[in-house]
Amino acid sequence: MELNSPLARVLRDGPFEAALSAAVDRSGLTLDRIREHLASRGVRISRATLVYWRQGRSRPEREASLEAVAALEQVLELPRASLLVLLGPRRPRGRWAGHTPGTLPHATVWPPATRIMQRLAAPAEGDLLVRSVHDVLTLGPERCERVLRVRKVVESAVDRAFRLISYYQIDDPDRDAPRLGRVWYGRAGRTEVARQYGLMAAEVLLDQPLGRGDRTMVEYELCFPPGRPLLFYQRWFTRPTAEYVLVVDFGAQPPARCHRITQRSPGAPERAESEVWVGGGGVVQSIATDVPSGAVGLRWQWD
Template identity: 25%
Template sequence: MSIGSDSKETGAEAFAGALRDAINAKRMTLSRLQEKLRARGNRVSLATLSYWRSGARRPEGAQSLAAVADLEDLLDLDRGFLTKHLGPTNRTGPLGPIQFPIDEQAIERAVRDAYAALGAPYPDMSREVTTHSVTDVDADGNVAYCITRSIVQSTSGTITATPFLELTPGVDTPPPLISAVSGGRITQRYSHPNGEVHGVLFEFDTPVTAPNTTVVEWSIEYPPGYPTMRETGHAVARQCRELLVWTRFHPDALPDWCEERIETPTGTTVAEVTLDGGTSVHQVRRAFGPGAIELTWGYGPRE
């Protein structure tokens, strides 16, 4: 966002002035600021912070813009205070490779069919910068409800919508109820004949031009009588700055065992996870993708 048509400062200069004032008001050194950013998973170099403060460079790309959001928090500024001083940019930052996140060729073909039916280009021209997915498990131990919030970035041109899909490889299911919670509306729905891919086209409140972002939120409900679902997760086709999958169990249905499965182009890892006396499991990865984070659970002896 530019600071106004009557300003003679460039985005870098205006941002630098606002950042300097905030750092001076907080009486914080750049070294201390870098340490606090690093603790949040933002590995911005001391030199980069110095360039930003002097106006020699300006934040560019999704990773840097995420660091700016953390700077606003660390310096006790209103959300968007520093960002509003940045002028327009044509950079998206490093995108990394794009790849179908799971090793299932039949499912990828079905996903391509879904994109075509929804009128969306494949691969998608957006990426998830940050995604938090929260799943609730009912008293029978099955997935009942999932809500997901994402910061979505356009990687090329202007996008007005993006598909969100529910995949159940190897399991034929009826379509769950996918709803728009905030940030847009659902304009189309699709279910593949194999019953393993269901999805919607989520239209944003306003178009998004690269490298800008928007925040969207959608939910999935699994109605009574839905096939047993004791697995949840989230997959991304491009690298995501932060991916969180939080599974919350009903107090009367705490599992006897849980297993985490992480699938990336370099391979698949499987590990046992525990609730540690609580009622939930959270899985978080930074700079993750392409790939998928999954959690499965069960009751009684493990098969």
């Protein structure tokens, strides 16, 4: 998609109904055909609902509707979350009435997360606060992920917190999800994969329940099947975090250049920031403090 095309501009500036209508027009698909594509992805939605969304007479707000919008982005071949980000926050009701400014709901970053959270009976957002994250990503000779080792320091905001849910977005639609490998200072729980959305969620059980204000460290690794060469890695933070350390071990095939990247929200433009030195051993480090909600990571060029 060209950056200055009419569709790109309306995806950037909104409103939602105009962006959806422009995307439908560009696709050349009828609404009935779009509904068929959605149904093949397990999403059922009426024709009238699509008409109302295009006309701005109603807006998607329920979790099932947000998942339908995420599937629409796939059917219409749009960037992930490009329509979702135009919806903005839901009207305050129910649990959203207590939404904390400066945070990103899981359903905004990972649209199918709500359904996965329900299947895992996941704790409420904000029950377990992440204070520090260390990611060590090791690439294989095919230049794709081989192992991601994650260390988190978490603090409980409630009494008797005993597990955390970790999410991983798979950008290659033809690739299998990683598997949860070894776990330190805890043990592996259940794993859920929403393959059509490229999302994996893994449950890690803590060694002991935490009381309000208690902290602990947990460490685990994700093991990846073969895939395409990787061009970037980033971690999404739904809440501000004190520290984030990212180490990428390229081994014997270091990239030509590497930059730190940030992104404020899904669908927002990615910002290339300072260039990062590639060490003689093919290892790159990026250390950030007082990290706001959003994404932080590295992007590199192989040649």
